[in-house]
Amino acid sequence: MKITVAGTSKEVTEGLTVAQLIIDEQVETPDYVTVSVNDEFVESGAFKTTKLRDGDSVEFLYFMGGGR
Amino acid sequence: MIKLNQADYETMLSHARLSLPEEACGLIAGVTDGEDKIIRKVYLLTNIDHSPEHFSLDPKEQLAAIKDMRLHGLVPLGNWHSHPDTPSRPSEEDKRLAYDSRASYMILSLMNKDNPVLHSFRIIGADAEKEELTILPD
Amino acid sequence: MALTNEQLERYSRHIILKGIGSRGQKKLLAAKVLIIGAGGLGAPAAMYLAAAGVGTIGIADADEVDLSNLQRQIIHSTGDVGKPKVQSAKETMQEINPDVTVVTHHTFVSAGNIMDLIKDYDFILDGTDNFPAKFLINDACVMAEKPFSHAGIIRFQGQLMTYVPGHGPCYRCVFKQPPPKDAVPTCSQAGVVGAMGGVIGSLQAMEAIKYITGAGELLVGHLLTYDALKMEFRKIRLPWNGSHLHQEITRLVDYEQKECGGI
Numbered sequence: 489m490k491i492t493v494a495g496t497s498k499e500v501t502e503g504l505t506v507a508q509l510i511i512d513e514q515v516e517t518p519d520y521v522t523v524s525v526n527d528e529f530v531e532s533g534a535f536k537t538t539k540l541r542d543g544d545s546v547e548f549l550y551f552m553g554g555g556r
Numbered sequence: 557m558i559k560l561n562q563a564d565y566e567t568m569l570s571h572a573r574l575s576l577p578e579e580a581c582g583l584i585a586g587v588t589d590g591e592d593k594i595i596r597k598v599y600l601l602t603n604i605d606h607s608p609e610h611f612s613l614d615p616k617e618q619l620a621a622i623k624d625m626r627l628h629g630l631v632p633l634g635n636w637h638s639h640p641d642t643p644s645r646p647s648e649e650d651k652r653l654a655y656d657s658r659a660s661y662m663i664l665s666l667m668n669k670d671n672p673v674l675h676s677f678r679i680i681g682a683d684a685e686k687e688e689l690t691i692l693p694d
Numbered sequence: 695m696a697l698t699n700e701q702l703e704r705y706s707r708h709i710i711l712k713g714i715g716s717r718g719q720k721k722l723l724a725a726k727v728l729i730i731g732a733g734g735l736g737a738p739a740a741m742y743l744a745a746a747g748v749g750t751i752g753i754a755d756a757d758e759v760d761l762s763n764l765q766r767q768i769i770h771s772t773g774d775v776g777k778p779k780v781q782s783a784k785e786t787m788q789e790i791n792p793d794v795t796v797v798t799h800h801t802f803v804s805a806g807n808i809m810d811l812i813k814d815y816d817f818i819l820d821g822t823d824n825f826p827a828k829f830l831i832n833d834a835c836v837m838a839e840k841p842f843s844h845a846g847i848i849r850f851q852g853q854l855m856t857y858v859p860g861h862g863p864c865y866r867c868v869f870k871q872p873p874p875k876d877a878v879p880t881c882s883q884a885g886v887v888g889a890m891g892g893v894i895g896s897l898q899a900m901e902a903i904k905y906i907t908g909a910g911e912l913l914v915g916h917l918l919t920y921d922a923l924k925m926e927f928r929k930i931r932l933p934w935n936g937s938h939l940h941q942e943i944t945r946l947v948d949y950e951q952k953e954c955g956g957i
Contacts, residue, residue, distance in 0.1 A: 517873075520878055522868055522870070524930075524933060527932075527933055528933050529868075529933050550853075551869060551873055552852065552853050553825050553846050553848070553880055554823050554846055554848040562695075562696055562716075563715065564716070565716075567709050567716045569702060570702050570709035570716070571709075571710045573703070574710060600710055670699060694695055
């Protein structure tokens with residue numbers, strides 16, 4: 489199925505979970521990433537159980553602490 | 557009587573100074589209150605003559621300005637231009653090109669660097685008559 | 695209030711700009727902006743806000759300038775090493791624009807003093823480098839109903855969002871709570887290119903100017919991310935349904951502070 493990840497279109501397996509996508513995308517700081525699917529946040533506790541569907545748009549929002 | 561806000565005057569003055577040595581120009585729009593005209597918006601247009609002695613308002617920008625006036629419920633009240641080196645009074649050419657006897661023609665003189673002078677005129681045929689201009693403080 | 699001839703010339707590029715004009719310039723001259731952190735983000739932001747004629751600029755930072763700051767904190771120069779950052783920042787800002795009143799706050803920002811610090815300002819910029827401070831600033835602004843700009847930079851990346859009370863999510867809506875100490879690297883661990891501060895810090899100044907003058911649309915309800923290596927900006931929509939996505943903030947917390955730097 490086709491989903492969009494961080495603005496890029498990707499072909500992924502049916503039923504892919506958010507947790508698995510995080511691994512596949514080699515997300516930095518996987519324990520501290522905020523995920524939104526179709527502009528709704530997914531609670532980190534639900535990463536393993538949230539299955540993605542065809543046409544979904546996923547964004548990864550990272551902690552970025554630097555400023556000085 | 558024609559009224560102009562201090563902030564709009566400053567905008568015109570800035571534009572006029574930045575346009576030196578060329579004449580700067582633009583449109584004025586607002587509302588009428590009986591005999592009085594109240595300027596609500598000043599438009600800064602390009603002088604397509606790019607000359608220190610003449611000005612012509614860019615036609616495309618004029619159209620855009622008129623559209624903007626309509627959008628904001630304002631009526632055209634006239635135009636303004638600067639005189640880099642001569643006093644604030646219409647030249648012969650200014651009078652010749654003033655087609656609308658109801659419009660206000662504002663002229664900003666930058667002749668005296670630190671003391672700009674703004675007057676507003678009604679032009680009927682060959683006659684230019686200064687009208688009372690009040691600059692309203694912010 | 696009439697602008698002087700010098701101001702007409704100094705701010706002429708604002709005055710002839712549709713969207714700012716003389717009215718906008720006067721709003722800037724009457725505005726009060728606080729920058730928390732006189733470092734990589736705060737430095738360029740402060741310089742541009744001073745140049746723009748923001749009438750009162752507050753700057754808060756407890757530290758002194760050190761050599762390693764100069765690679766990115768361009769408000770400070772070699773001769774300022776050892777000087778309190780707020781003093782160095784003030785000197786640079788006043789030289790750029792004597793019109794501006796700079797209020798220095800040579801202090802750490804904590805739950806005990808932040809409400810008092812922010813209360814007189816119209817807009818706040820988060821220029822800090824650690825999560826405890828970022829969450830503190832967020833919570834204080836939410837409680838005090840102050841708009842603020844959040845930003846962060848690291849390596850070749852940066853991000854930015856603007857919070858306006860009632861108009862969009864806050865930083866805590868997105869990031870819930872600070873990560874544990876050392877879970878996420880800081881610039882002193884991972885590094886950062888100085889220009890990152892310039893890009894993102896300037897955007898923060900831009901948001902402040904837009905807020906004050908009313909020009910354009912603020913970056914509310916979106917997280918802007920910048921990837922310098924890919925040369926990509928992305929504007930990510932943040933979920934928002936009219937209220938915060940967390941429990942009401944009723945008290946401020948001093949999370950454990952990081953050792954290196956931080957406000």
